[in-house]
Amino acid sequence: MKEKTAFSWVWSYVRKYRFGMAAGLFLSVIVAAMNMVNPLVTGSIVDKVIKGGQHELLFKLIAIMLGVVVGKSIFRYSYQVIFEHCSQNVILKMREDLYAHIQKLDFSWYDNAPSGNVMTLLTSDLDKVRHFVAWVLYQILENSLIYIFSIITLASINWKLTLAFLVIAPPVLLLVKKFKVHIRPAHMRVRDQFAVLNTRVGENIEGNRVVKAFVRENYETERFEKENEGYRDVSVANADMRVKFMPWIDALCQVLPVILILFGGYLVINNEMTIGQLVTFNGLMWAFIQPINMFGNLVDNTQNFGASADRLFELYKAEPKIKNTTEAENSAEGTVEKTSIEGRVEFRNVCFAYNETPVIKDMSFVIEPGTTVGILGPTGSGKSTIANLMCRYYDADSGQILIDGKDVREYNLQELRRNVGITMQEAFLFSDTVEGNIAFAKTDASFEDVENAAELARVKEFIGDLTDGYDTIVGERGVGLSGGQKQRIALARLFLADPKIMILDDTTSAVDNDTEYKIRQSIKSRSEGHTAFIISHRVSSFENCDVILVIQDGQIIDKGSHQELISRDGYYHDVWAEQAGK
Ligand SMILES: Nc1ncnc2c1ncn2[C@@H]1O[C@H](COP(=O)(O)OP(=O)(O)OP(=O)(O)O)[C@@H](O)[C@H]1O
Ligand SMILES: [Mg+2]
Structure with a gap:
């Protein structure tokens, strides 16, 4: 041609x-x-x-x-x-x-x-x-x-x-x-x-x-x-x-x-x-x-x-590098509905670099469905990158990422992303009402659904302070709201979408300890029957985690429950000791 x-x-x-x-x-x-x-x-x-x-x-x-x-x-x-x-x-x-x-x-x-x-x-x-x-x-x-x-x-x-x-x-x-x-x-x-x-x-x-x-x-x-x-x-x-x-x-x-x-x-x-x-x-x-x-x-x-x-x-x-395989494209005719996946996540010898420098190095782990996973690691260690790979925002250079045993590359992209949801580290809000921003996840949601999600994400606690409540327009990039308020709206958006696998990337970094505690309880109730990844710099965020992965320099350097990790010397113990004032 x-x-x-x-x-x-x-x-x-x-x-x-x-x-x-x-x-x-x-x-x-x-x-x-x-x-x-x-x-x-x-x-x-x-x-x-x-x-x-x-x-x-x-x-x-x-x-x-x-x-x-x-x-x-x-x-x-x-x-x-x-x-x-x-x-x-x-x-x-x-x-x-x-x-x-x-x-x-x-x-x-x-x-x-x-x-x-x-x-x-x-x-x-x-x-x-x-x-x-x-x-x-x-x-x-x-x-x-x-x-x-x-x-x-x-x-x-x-x-x-x-x-x-x-x-x-x-x-x-x-x-x-x-x-x-x-x-x-x-x-x-x-x-x-x-x-x-x-x-x-x-x-x-x-x-x-x-x-x-x-x-x-x-x-x-x-x-x-x-x-x-x-x-x-x-x-x-x-x-x-x-x-x-x-x-x-x-x-x-x-x-x-x-x-x-x-x-x-x-x-x-x-x-x-x-x-x-x-x-x-x-x-x-x-x-x-x-x-x-x-x-x-x-x-x-x-x-x-x-x-x-x-x-x-x-x-x-300009062609996207991330696209559907022909089978995945054909398997999803019209709009892709959320499929019921179990929520098993596996990284199999995954290597990844944005440019030349390796960011994820031969990473392997298996997370069973329904598990709540914590991820801790120094800044720049590759935590957000792990999330990016799970959602297939980028493809691994080698190795495989499997969801329910199927390579993420074989899923239809829409299907994958409806099932693997994320609140990004930098909460982004559109120039729209608070309701509109939450309902962005699911445009056909009823107001009750939006309100429920907002309640879970503790948006309800400050909504009364906004001039028009849920109808308040939050400006471009959500100007007019505090960092913690924006994060909570973004979290409500994810709760409303209710994906089987939830990734919360530093979602509570800007909220106070008390609110974080409450959000933790919400996450706990919400993550029932879901696989959840909680990325955080705060050890307290991992309270309800079944397992915590400690990442350093693109590798898992330790893994275990909170109790196990604090019982041995290492990065996790140090961070915990420092934050708990031990
Ligand atoms: N879009 C990108 N292009 C190029 N390099 C990137 C990109 N995003 C991240 N990196 C690099 O990849 C490395 C890992 O970044 P990542 O965002 O995964 O770290 P992180 O563990 O989430 O850090 P933080 O705790 O600060 O959020 C960093 O060195 C970063 O500079
Ligand atoms: Mg990050």
């Missing part, structure tokens, strides 16, 4: 509107042809009415001219509406598809994708495509046709003068060819730098509290200025390129009136042409000049579109 290019990818969207577009292009052909009429009629007025004395023709000729003007306006209006309509629909679908596509991309893609770039792609790059479909496309056709029609029309009147007009064509072509080579990379640089600028703004807004806390406003402003200046520089370089080429094209066009007067005048004197024909030439001179002037502009626009289409196509081509 022929490999898809950026252009054919765009075409696959435009194709759907090909009939509408064809109708629009047809109208633009008519308009281009109509452009020839009035200069011809003007010539006739000079030759037949003024010089030939056929005065009765005047009204007829003027009526034709008026008719052409009105017709042109109507046709022009019609095809512009058509193209605008088509282009907006094309972009709607493209944006929809790309948005759905980035939902499928996995963690490792997001690890390397600056958010500003994605934003730029979905807004300004897409707009370049829209502009191409809505305007550039028909401008190319219309201008080419105006140029060709004017050559034909004028050549039929006088081929010598037409030929003289054409002498400027080769140098213009050469200039535009050179321009084209240089302008595309210049556009690419502008788009890339624009994305960098967007990322900088996004990060600054997101991190504005940190900026203020460290009094780094000036530093941030300077950093922004640097990128901003970078953007100006690439834009200026881009504009320079244009202004360098355009005056040459313009100057070449200025030669035409001179040719008209000198050579045209000579032909009239020699009786090879009438005055009326000279007037027609004069009237159609714009039809020679406008396409040439537009030529550079359209090539510029096309290259700009090309650069954006390439960037968008790049996003479209």
